[in-house]
Amino acid sequence: MTHTADDHGQAELLDLDAEVLAEHIAAIAAWLPVEASPREIVDLGCGTGTGTFALLARFPHAHVTAVDAAAEHLHRLREKARExxxxxxxxxxxxxxxEAWPDLGEPDLVWASASLHHMADPDRTLRRVHDTLAPRGLLAVVELAGFPRFLPVDAPENRPGLEERLHAASEPFHAEHVPHRGADWGPRLTAAGFTAAGERTITVDVARSRSEAVARYALQGLRRLREAVAGALSAEDLTALDELLDTDGPGSILRRPDLAVRTERAVWAARRA
Structure with a gap:
C-alpha cells in the first residue's frame, strides 16, 4: 500500500476533527429521524471513520459499509475498527x-458528511443514493459552513485579522476546486426524488480549554490553508502565518491559550419515498 504525504496530512486532520467535534457529531447521530434502527448503513466519503463510529455508537447492532477514495483513510478506519x-x-x-458506482447493497441509512461538495456531479450522486436506499431509507447530509476559524479576530498581535484575510484569499481557490461547498442541499435533495425529513444547524464553539487537540487541529488546518493561499498573501501576512506554523518558535500556534474551533454544521435528512 502506498501512502502519500497529502494522504497522511488529510487523515490526521480528519482524526483531529473527529476528536475535537465528537460531541457535535454524536448529537447529529442522535437527532437522525430514523423510523427504526437501521441494520445496514453506508458512510459515503467516510474519511478515517468519524461518521462510521458515531453511527455504530448510536446503532450498535448495525453493519456499516465505509466508502472512500483514499486507501490511507480506509487503512486507518480498519485499524480503529479492530481497536x-x-x-x-x-x-x-x-x-x-x-466514476463507477460500487455495490452498496440496499442500506437503510446513508450518511454523507463533508463529502458531497467534493463530488464533480453531486446531483448525480444524490440520484444514485436515492436508487440505492431501501424503501423509506434515510439519507443524512452533513456539511460544515466553511472551514473553521481558530484565532481571535485581533490575532496575531503583529498582524490582527490575519485569519479572515486567509479565508478571503482562499475563496477563488475553493470556488475553482470545490464549487459545491456551501450549497443548500434541501432543493437538490427534492430534485433527486427525496422527501425532506428534517433540517438543523449546529453551532460549534470548542475552546482549547475543553480539548488540547484544538491546538493540533488549528496547526493542521492552517497548514493546509497555507498550501491554497500562499501565492495570494502579502509578504507580511505570509511571514506572520509562518510564525504561527513554526512549532519551535515563540509565536507558534501550539503555544496560544486563546484558540477555539468556531464554525457551524448544517444537517439535512431526507427519505426515499
Missing part, C-alpha cells in the same frame, strides 16, 4: 464515487 472491537461490523470499499 474498538467492531471490525466484524465494518466493511470498507475503496471507490471514486465520480
Amino acid at each position: 474498538r472491537g467492531v471490525a466484524g461490523q465494518v466493511r470498507t470499499v475503496q471507490a471514486d464515487l465520480d
Whole structure:
C-alpha cells in the first residue's frame, strides 16, 4: 500500500476533527429521524471513520459499509475498527464515487458528511443514493459552513485579522476546486426524488480549554490553508502565518491559550419515498 504525504496530512486532520467535534457529531447521530434502527448503513466519503463510529455508537447492532477514495483513510478506519472491537461490523470499499458506482447493497441509512461538495456531479450522486436506499431509507447530509476559524479576530498581535484575510484569499481557490461547498442541499435533495425529513444547524464553539487537540487541529488546518493561499498573501501576512506554523518558535500556534474551533454544521435528512 502506498501512502502519500497529502494522504497522511488529510487523515490526521480528519482524526483531529473527529476528536475535537465528537460531541457535535454524536448529537447529529442522535437527532437522525430514523423510523427504526437501521441494520445496514453506508458512510459515503467516510474519511478515517468519524461518521462510521458515531453511527455504530448510536446503532450498535448495525453493519456499516465505509466508502472512500483514499486507501490511507480506509487503512486507518480498519485499524480503529479492530481497536474498538467492531471490525466484524465494518466493511470498507475503496471507490471514486465520480466514476463507477460500487455495490452498496440496499442500506437503510446513508450518511454523507463533508463529502458531497467534493463530488464533480453531486446531483448525480444524490440520484444514485436515492436508487440505492431501501424503501423509506434515510439519507443524512452533513456539511460544515466553511472551514473553521481558530484565532481571535485581533490575532496575531503583529498582524490582527490575519485569519479572515486567509479565508478571503482562499475563496477563488475553493470556488475553482470545490464549487459545491456551501450549497443548500434541501432543493437538490427534492430534485433527486427525496422527501425532506428534517433540517438543523449546529453551532460549534470548542475552546482549547475543553480539548488540547484544538491546538493540533488549528496547526493542521492552517497548514493546509497555507498550501491554497500562499501565492495570494502579502509578504507580511505570509511571514506572520509562518510564525504561527513554526512549532519551535515563540509565536507558534501550539503555544496560544486563546484558540477555539468556531464554525457551524448544517444537517439535512431526507427519505426515499
